[in-house]
Amino acid sequence: MRRQALVPFVTYPEAVTDAVTINAVAMAAKLDADLHALAVNVDIPPVSNALSRFLLNTPELIRQAEIKSGKRGMEMLTAVAKQAKQFDMDVTTKTLVAAPALLGDVAAKQARYFDFALVGWEANNATSQMTAEAVIFGSGRPTILLPELSTIGALDHIAIAWDGSRVAARAVADSRLLLERATRISVLTVVDEKPLDEGEMGERLAEGLRKRGLPAEAVAIRTADCPIGVTLQDHAIESGAALLVMGGYGHSRIRDFVLGGATEGILNDLRLPVLLSH
Missing domain, CATH: 3.40.50.12370 (Rossmann fold)
Structure with missing residues (x-):
């Protein structure tokens, strides 16, 4: 198809x-x-x-x-x-x-x-x-x-921004066809940006992907006083990833649409192709 x-x-x-x-x-x-x-x-x-x-x-x-x-x-x-x-x-x-x-x-x-x-x-x-x-x-x-300034390369290395949330899970599901074709998958979890529901969640996702035959590894990263959107993109680029997969956070408040921190950082300063799901 x-x-x-x-x-x-x-x-x-x-x-x-x-x-x-x-x-x-x-x-x-x-x-x-x-x-x-x-x-x-x-x-x-x-x-x-x-x-x-x-x-x-x-x-x-x-x-x-x-x-x-x-x-x-x-x-x-x-x-x-x-x-x-x-x-x-x-x-x-x-x-x-x-x-x-x-x-x-x-x-x-x-x-x-x-x-x-x-x-x-x-x-x-x-x-x-x-x-x-x-x-x-x-x-x-x-x-x-x-x-505009990014060249589209082979999608053999894909990074996933993972925090265990619903929207992150949706993004992983939406990118399944791409993940199945990748030769390397990096699961990026920012460990010092917000409280996480459970420990080692990045490894848990990576293990689940490996059980499905996908070459995934967990990578714990820190923001180092940088905005989380910049942190995720920089780590993805430094590791050689051609695409970053992440959930898109946002909700309506009165007449304004409020973006999550990582999503806002991506939309304000996009540095590589990013797949977003909401």
Whole structure:
């Protein structure tokens, strides 16, 4: 059975660069997945305020923003199709429009129909972070974040961020197909960041994976006064891991969405591809 992966491109207010298309196609190839590219362009409701119409020329500003968004969406879809030819990969493309406040929600809902969502991440690009948050917490599907400056290599060494939680267990289950193909699995447990429910939980997971025939080892690490998201990524990179698997923590509080410390650290400073499940 061929796996199916979606890469959503939200094009407003700031679309990602073509580096995301390169990484998305490369990751889909590593997953042996068919790739589906989605452009989510903006459809801004008309403004009825007379002052906005006549003094600020808001209708024209809206028209220009929508044209720019649509043009960039087409460019992204074309770039994906062109890049995919190098891998002899089939790509399907689709375009949807949504109001500014619903762009991320549309991407998340579309991702529910696929095995993986591939989301590009770029430093100082608020749209890419918004898209990542929406898909991670709204799709119900494993989401692989792809940093713009990272080259997608062989997924032979995978690191797992493990704290024994429900979301961490969900991430391990969601990454099973990738873990079964790895030649090395490192189970990373941060032992000085928060109270853990039981001792040696990293070794317990590693042992369970080994009983399933997977080459897993437990690694206890310390934060060393660094944010936990940085600690996990740095250890994964230093050990040569090509992908970090972890649970995505987040919950609603009044009108704000509150991220867990590790998840926030990942979304603020992504250093390698990370598979997040919520």
